[in-house]
Amino acid sequence: MDQATIRIAVTAPDVLKVMVVRGIVFIEEQQVDWEGEIDEFEDQSVHVLAEWDGEPVGSGRLRMLEDGWAKLERIAVRPRWRGRGLARDITRFLMDEARNHGATRMKLHAQAHLEDFYADFGFRREGDIFVECGLDHVLMLREED
Template sequence: MKVQRIIDKQELEAAFYIRKIVFVEEQKVPLEDEFDEHDAYADHVLVYYDEKPVGTGRLRIVDNAAKLERICILASHRKYGLGKEIVKSLERMAKERGLAKVKLHGQTHAEHFYKKLGYQTASEIFIEDGIPHILMVKDISEHL
C-alpha cells in the first residue's frame, strides 16, 4: 500500500475513475455535481494496493483551513484501512502548507471513522448531493 500525490494527467484520470465508480455509480451522486471547477487546482492523492489505484481524496484550502474532500475507496478494497491512510496523507499535506485546522463534510455513516482519527462533529446533519452529511473538524496545530 502507498499513498502518493497526483502529479500527472494519467493519475488524475485514475482518481476521477474511482470517484465515478464510488460516488456516481454506487451512491447516485449526479455526474455534474461530482466533478467541479475545484478539481483543476485542488491537491489530489491516490492510494495504491498491489500497485493498483483503488482510492483517492483531495485537499483544498477554504477559509484558511484544509478541507478534505472526495475521499473514497473502491468497494473491493474497503477492508484494508486505506481510508485512514488517505486522510493521514491529506493531513500531512495541510501541515506542509502551515495550516492548523482541517475540516470535511463527512457522510453520516462515516462519522465514527473520522472520530477515530481525531475529528469532532461540528454541525447538525445536512444534505449534500442527496446524502446526509455532517461538518467535522480537527485541530492539527500541535503537530505543526
C-alpha cells in the same frame, strides 16, 4: 505487494485514475450526479491516488482554504479493497499534506455514517445533519494542537 502506495497525483494519467475511483465509488455506487462530483475546485486541489499493484483503488482530495484551514474531500476506496485500512491511510496522508501546506485547522463534510471514523482522527461534529449530493452529511472540524 501487501499494501497500497499512496501519493499525490501529479500527471494527467494519475488524475484520470483518481477520477475513475471517484466515478466508481460516488457516481456508480452511491448514485451521486456527475455534476455534483466533478466541481469547480478540481484545478485548485491536491489529488491523492492510492494504488495496489498499479491498480487505482482509492483517492482523496485536499483544498487549502483561507485562515489556515484545509478541507479534506472525496475520500474513496473501491469496494473490493475496503477493510484493509486504505481510507485511514488516505486520510492520514491528506492530513499530513495539509500540515505540510501550513494548515492549522481542518474540516470535512463526512457522510453521516462515517462520523465515528473521522472522530478517531480528532475531528468533532459541528451542527446538524445536512444533505449534500443526495446523501446525509455532517460538518466536522479539527484544530491542530
